[in-house]
Amino acid sequence: MRREDIKQVQGLKVAALVSVGRHPVTGRPRRADFDARAVEMGLSLVAPENMSLLHAGECSPERESALRGYLGMGIGALDVLDQPPEADIVPALEARLREMGARLVLCGARGEMGEASGLVPFLLAERLGWSLVSGLAQIESVDGDSMTVLQALPRGQRRRLKVRLPAVVTVDAAAQAARQSAYGPARRGELRRIEGEVTPDAAARDWNTAPAKKRPKRLKIVKAASARDRFKAAAAKAEGGGGQVLTGLSPQAGAEAILKLLREEGVLR
Amino acid sequence: MNDIVRRDPRSEWIARNRLHPEHDAVLARMGGGAPAAQWMGPNGVIRRDPHAVGFIGPNGIRRIDRSGAQSAGAGGAARREAAAAPARRRVDIDTPAFFIAVVADMPGGRLSAHDRDLLGLARQLADAETDGAVLLVSFGDPRETGLGEAGVDRVLNFAGEQFEGYAPELRLTALGGVERQHAPRHWLFPDSPLGGAELGRRFAARLGERPATQVWQIADGRCTGRGAAGASDITRELPRIVLALPECAEPVADTVHAAEAIAPPAALPQALRRVEDLGAVAVDPAGVALAEAEFILSAGNGIHDWDGFHQAARVLGATEGASRVAVDNGFMPRHRQVGATGTWVTARVYLSAGISGAVQHLQGIQQCDKVVAINTDAGCDMVKRADLAVIADTGEVLAALVELVEGGRKEQRNAA
Numbered sequence: 141m142r143r144e145d146i147k148q149v150q151g152l153k154v155a156a157l158v159s160v161g162r163h164p165v166t167g168r169p170r171r172a173d174f175d176a177r178a179v180e181m182g183l184s185l186v187a188p189e190n191m192s193l194l195h196a197g198e199c200s201p202e203r204e205s206a207l208r209g210y211l212g213m214g215i216g217a218l219d220v221l222d223q224p225p226e227a228d229i230v231p232a233l234e235a236r237l238r239e240m241g242a243r244l245v246l247c248g249a250r251g252e253m254g255e256a257s258g259l260v261p262f263l264l265a266e267r268l269g270w271s272l273v274s275g276l277a278q279i280e281s282v283d284g285d286s287m288t289v290l291q292a293l294p295r296g297q298r299r300r301l302k303v304r305l306p307a308v309v310t311v312d313a314a315a316q317a318a319r320q321s322a323y324g325p326a327r328r329g330e331l332r333r334i335e336g337e338v339t340p341d342a343a344a345r346d347w348n349t350a351p352a353k354k355r356p357k358r359l360k361i362v363k364a365a366s367a368r369d370r371f372k373a374a375a376a377k378a379e380g381g382g383g384q385v386l387t388g389l390s391p392q393a394g395a396e397a398i399l400k401l402l403r404e405e406g407v408l409r
Numbered sequence: 410m411n412d413i414v415r416r417d418p419r420s421e422w423i424a425r426n427r428l429h430p431e432h433d434a435v436l437a438r439m440g441g442g443a444p445a446a447q448w449m450g451p452n453g454v455i456r457r458d459p460h461a462v463g464f465i466g467p468n469g470i471r472r473i474d475r476s477g478a479q480s481a482g483a484g485g486a487a488r489r490e491a492a493a494a495p496a497r498r499r500v501d502i503d504t505p506a507f508f509i510a511v512v513a514d515m516p517g518g519r520l521s522a523h524d525r526d527l528l529g530l531a532r533q534l535a536d537a538e539t540d541g542a543v544l545l546v547s548f549g550d551p552r553e554t555g556l557g558e559a560g561v562d563r564v565l566n567f568a569g570e571q572f573e574g575y576a577p578e579l580r581l582t583a584l585g586g587v588e589r590q591h592a593p594r595h596w597l598f599p600d601s602p603l604g605g606a607e608l609g610r611r612f613a614a615r616l617g618e619r620p621a622t623q624v625w626q627i628a629d630g631r632c633t634g635r636g637a638a639g640a641s642d643i644t645r646e647l648p649r650i651v652l653a654l655p656e657c658a659e660p661v662a663d664t665v666h667a668a669e670a671i672a673p674p675a676a677l678p679q680a681l682r683r684v685e686d687l688g689a690v691a692v693d694p695a696g697v698a699l700a701e702a703e704f705i706l707s708a709g710n711g712i713h714d715w716d717g718f719h720q721a722a723r724v725l726g727a728t729e730g731a732s733r734v735a736v737d738n739g740f741m742p743r744h745r746q747v748g749a750t751g752t753w754v755t756a757r758v759y760l761s762a763g764i765s766g767a768v769q770h771l772q773g774i775q776q777c778d779k780v781v782a783i784n785t786d787a788g789c790d791m792v793k794r795a796d797l798a799v800i801a802d803t804g805e806v807l808a809a810l811v812e813l814v815e816g817g818r819k820e821q822r823n824a825a
Contacts, residue, residue, distance in 0.1 A: 162637065252638040257622040259610055266614035271683035272577075274607045290690060291575070293603060296697035299575060300687040307683075312602070343619055348644040352635060355625055358656050363663075366475070383780075387787055387800040394799035395809035398760070398781055401797050405779060406517060407704040407758045408725065408814065 149282045154182045155192045155242035157233065157260070158218070160206045161252040169202050171209035174248025176318035178311040179213055182246050183319075185279055188215045194236060196221040196229035199333060211329030212321030220333050225254075228341040230263045235336065237268065243305050244287070249274065249312035255344065258310070265308040273303050274310040425467050427474075497665040502562050505542030509535045510593035511561075512584065512612075513545055514604035517757065518552030519778075523599045523655045525559050530627060530658035531597050532560040541594075543666070546587055548572040548580055556668035560661030564670045574686040577611055584612050586674035600624070600652040609652045620650035625657050694728045699745060702728035705756040705777075707747055710734045711763020711784060714804045718762065721807040724814050730754065732764045748773035763803040766791030783807070 156179045161172030182191050193210055197203070199220050211218055221232045237245060250258030265272035277292040280300070287307070291299045292314030303309075364370040386397055402408050423435040446461040463473035509531040513524040520528070528543060535541030542562035550573075551566050553559075567583045587593070598609030600623055613620040623635040627647060635654070636643040694702070706722045707730035708715075722729045731741035733748060747754050749769040759777040764770060766782075766789055774780060774794075782795035783803045792798040799806055 162640065164638070164640070167640075250638065252640075254637060255622075255643065256637045257610075257620070258606070259614070259620070259622070262610040262614040266611075272611070273684060275603050288687070291603075293689075295701045295703040296692060297703070298690040298692055300690050301575060302685040302687055304683040346645065349636065350642050350644070352640055352642050355656070358659075368474075383793070383796045383798060385787060385792060385795075385798045385800065389799065389801060391801050391805035391809040392813075394783070394801045394806045395813050397797065398783070398799060398806070398810060399813050401779065401781060402704075402725070402758065402760075405758050407727075 149185055151190075152186055152244060152282055153190055153192070153240070153242045154186050154244045154246065155194055155237065155240055156182050156210075157245065157247035158193050158195050158207065158210050159248070159251045159253070160195075160197065160203045169206035171206055171318075171321065172248055172252045173318070174250065174310075174312055176210065176213070176248075177313075177315040178246040178248050178309075179210055179215070180318040181276070181279060181311055181315055182244075183213065183215075184316070185244075185282065191215055192240060192242065193218040194221070194233065194240075195219070196223050196233050196236075198223065198225055199331070204331060207331065208326040208329060209321040211331075212323060212326030213319055214322075214325060215329065217330040217332055220331055221336050222333055223336070223338060226341055226344070228339045230260060230267070231339045232336045233260070234264060234267050236334070237264065243307075244282075245270075245306075245308045247308070247310055249310045261308045261310045268306070268308070271304050271307040272309070273301060273307065274312075275314060276309050276311050277314045278316070279309075424464065497558065497663055499666075500664045501667050502540055502542045504540065505562065506538065506540035507535075508542055508544040508563070508591050508593040509595050509597065510544045510546055510587065510591070511597045512605060512608060513547050514599055514601055515547050515549070515551070515553065516604075517778075518550050520553050520556070520559055521599075521601075522660075523601055525660040526655055526657055527597050527599050527653055528560045529660040530653060531595075532661050532664075533627070533658055534595055534597075535562075544587075544591065544593060544671075545668075546584065548583070557666045558661070560664065560666055561668045562666050564668055565673055566670065567673050574688070575684065576682075576686065577608060578680045578682055578684065580608055581611050581615055582677050582680040583673070584608070585615065586677045588616070590674045594649070595647070596650045598650070598652045600654050606652060609650060613650045616650070618650050619648060620652055621645060621648050622652045624651050624653040627651070627657070694722070694726050697728050699728060699730060699747065699752045699754055702730075702754065702756055704728065704758045704760070705730045705747070705754055706760045706762065707731060707764060708735050708741065708762050709764030710738075711765075711803045712740070714807075715740055717804055717807055717811075721762075721811050724811045725760075727760065728756075730759075732770055733767070761791055761795070762807060764791050765789040766794060 158175045158179065159172050161170045163170050179193065193215055195207055195218060199222065207218055207220070221236060223229050223232055245264065247261050250256045261272060273289060273291060275292050276289050277298060278290040280288040280290060286302055286304050289301050289303055291301055293299055364373055386394060420435045420439065423429045423431050424439055426432060447455060447457045450456040463471050466472040511527055511531045513527065514521055515524060531543045535543050543560055544563045544565060545556065545561040546565050548567045550568060556564060565587060571579055596612065598605035600606045609620060621632050621634050624632045625635065626633040630647050631644055632647045632651060633642050633644045704727045706725060706727035708718050709732035712718050712735065729745055730747040731745045733746055733750060735741045736743055736746045746752065747770060749772040751773060753773050755776045758779045758781065759774050760781045762783045765784065765786060771790060771794055780795045782791045782798040783806045784792055784798065784800065785802060787800045
């Protein structure tokens with residue numbers, strides 16, 4: 141779909157929660173991929189003036205340059221709720237969202253730094269009492285109190301949902317890729333720092349965080365009583381594992397048997 | 410007359426050939442007069458004759474097969490069967506002291522590999538103390554028969570069409586009912602997109618508990634999970650709600666459990682339904698990547714009517730695949746090739762038409778749940794691998810299949 145084809149919804153206020161990402165190879169801060177896709181989805185829905193960006197966290201110079209990546213997508217300003225790294229950001233975000241009066245909150249499925257548990261949208265939706273949908277591929281239309289969206293299912297399938305507003309939606313790799321960030325607008329854009337209440341995250345203090353270890357590969361363990369069985373299992377070719385073989389049938393009868401299995405599996409639509 | 414030794418070279422040859430289909434029968438016939446290798450002596454002592462063990466092989470050397478398969482007769486066959494299916498220990502828990510609840514995804518009503526790993530993990534947690542029971546909570550129509558082998562003690566199934574499709578709010582109230590009734594010690598969810606990952610996070614937010622996500626290891630009361638998009642490991646105390654990754658534990662292999670059904674909570678509070686499922690959207694199956702397609706119709710050398718094959722794929726709504734031969738002969742594009750040299754597919758149903766099943770091809774379809782084969786050769790490897798094989802002309806069966814499906818759709822349209 142071309143960007144010009146999308147009808148923009150008037151009078152809808154959209155907020156996108158953005159975070160500082162981490163480049164998977166170099167480890168440098170960047171705009172987080174899923175969050176950028178969420179911003180892209182918001183921009184396909186409303187004009188940049190009706191779109192507000194919200195970030196909760198500390199604002200050091202290199203993190204600032206990563207956050208400016210979102211401004212380079214064509215949005216004038218970004219609100220930064222000043223929170224230390226060990227704070228629980230959910231209460232601050234909740235208070236700010238209540239103030240803003242946004243009816244649709246878009247965010248990436250999970251962050252790329254810290255715990256990255258993907259819990260924030262769920263906690264926000266629960267506390268605000270809003271509806272929540274995850275894994276969105278596309279927002280088809282917004283009318284009044286509800287919107288129609290396409291949810292991405294595994295295996296490339298899509299599901300149409302009708303969601304009541306206000307809503308929190310999460311976006312992952314199935315959504316449209318984010319546009320490039322332009323350098324000039326990113327420099328010119330405004331980062332508004334907002335002081336707020338800080339809630340310490342007490343539970344996370346006892347955690348041990350270490351660089352990810354490679355997970356052990358699962359071994360195929362053959363439980364056999366004798367060496368002969370172990371050898372047979374190791375050297376086994378494809379065996380007839382209780383499969384049903386229909387011989388001497390007419391093509392029609394064979395097709396019926398296949399159709400029955402396909403219906404049982406529910407792959408026929 | 411009796412001094413003349415009558416030899417039957419054929420049966421001797423069969424007796425030497427352990428892979429011969431009549432091997433057992435011939436051994437039983439020949440072994441009738443053979444001296445026993447071990448017997449009970451008059452004083453109750455087992456006597457053995459080492460010279461009677463084994464048989465003389467083709468080059469005159471005595472061969473001894475310790476697997477027991479050679480010891481002639483029905484006893485050997487019975488022992489072989491016992492070795493093929495090692496008996497699992499049966500474990501029954503009558504009055505559970507506590508529950509470990511597992512909310513399985515059960516795509517298509519069956520346990521996925523991820524669900525089985527999770528049940529293995531639940532088993533570890535339940536067996537850490539006496540009389541811990543694994544409670545499987547599932548939604549929709551259950552079609553799994555091997556729940557006991559997967560390590561489930563109790564099953565709580567929420568059936569009914571209101572739980573089908575995308576109904577997270579309803580499922581959430583159902584889980585709330587289970588929480589009030591049974592108060593499980595731990596809740597385990599598979600951290601799979603749109604399955605347990607979403608439901609588990611919703612449930613944790615509802616209960617106000619902080620879950621551990623992306624967990625891949627649980628050891629002595631602490632769990633380790635991935636953080637920062639897989640870049641770090643976070644180790645913490647094991648919380649009540651755990652969302653675990655695939656291969657977090659070994660599936661249950663040596664016990665079998667009761668899998669006793671218990672009634673779901675009778676009165677569930679009315680769920681506020683803010684999300685309405687309008688149903689699946691038709692997606693062009695040709696546009697779905699082969700590696701993640703759900704239903705693949707694959708063509709091989711046995712296909713001659715290619716237009717008919719493409720039409721069958723269109724009518725069935727299947728993604729097209731092909732064997733290497735079909736690709737090399739130019740009938741299908743290279744990116745449609747299934748197998749070790751092409752794409753490793755993960756389809757739930759793999760319908761192979763006219764594919765004999767080279768080893769490379771069978772490797773590529775290892776992860777498929779159901780394999781259906783249409784082939785003219787009943788002895789080919791694909792037929793051995795298939796869950797359902799139809800031995801008939803491939804083109805004719807596909808044509809009949811198209812006719813049946815189209816006929817069914819026409820009937821539906823007329824009825825509507």
